[in-house]
């Protein structure tokens with residue numbers, strides 16, 4: 054699996070240090086508020102796990118499974134595969150994402166949670182790829198900015214593979230026939 058990676062963009066150590074830093078920031082922000090942390094499956098799973106271990110105040114966790122990508126392309130349509138089990142009305146929400154690329158997934162979710170009358174909505178994303186943006190959406194907290202390349206690892210997949218890499222990297226072109 055590692056031999057299919059052309060370049061490591063963000064190392065395991067850098068990711069873990071960032072989780073600690075953002076975790077401390079969220080601890081301050083949410084002290085006494087009992088926010089609902091929403092992981093956007095499947096990509097956010099590793100980041101959510103590492104990040105929330107670093108938040109030292111009470112919070113509730115739930116998950117939403119949405120998908121829009123087929124291979125390396127956004128279909129342009131967001132599909133809910135699994136909805137939340139929790140009511141969001143009146144709650145402080147913290148949406149956790151692995152990447153914002155076109156912004157389509159998050160603009161869909163933010164609109165949905167506003168419609169459901171959340172009290173506040175904050176977005177934390179490990180990666181931001183501003184060059185991919187087609188929807189107007191900005192995260193409140195960004196771990197790292199990535200260049201205009203398809204990245205994999207630490208939750209991010211190519212055809213469901215590479216999510217279990219501990220770092221963020223770029224695939225060798227021959228892997229996707231490029």
Ligand SMILES: O=P(O)(O)OC[C@H]1O[C@H](OP(=O)(O)OP(=O)(O)O)[C@H](O)[C@@H]1O
Nearest residue numbers: 094095096120121122154155156157158
């Ligand atoms: O900003 P966007 O262009 O919408 O892209 C970002 C979204 O795309 C990926 O999810 P995907 O839909 O591939 O599902 P997955 O998390 O299960 O891989 C990623 O995990 C983000 O949720």
Ligand code: HPA
Nearest residue numbers: 154202203204205209210
């Ligand atoms: O660069 C990416 N890699 C993997 N999944 C993604 N979903 C949106 N952008 C990406």
Ligand SMILES: [Mg+2]
Nearest residue numbers: 096122209210
């Ligand atoms: Mg994906």
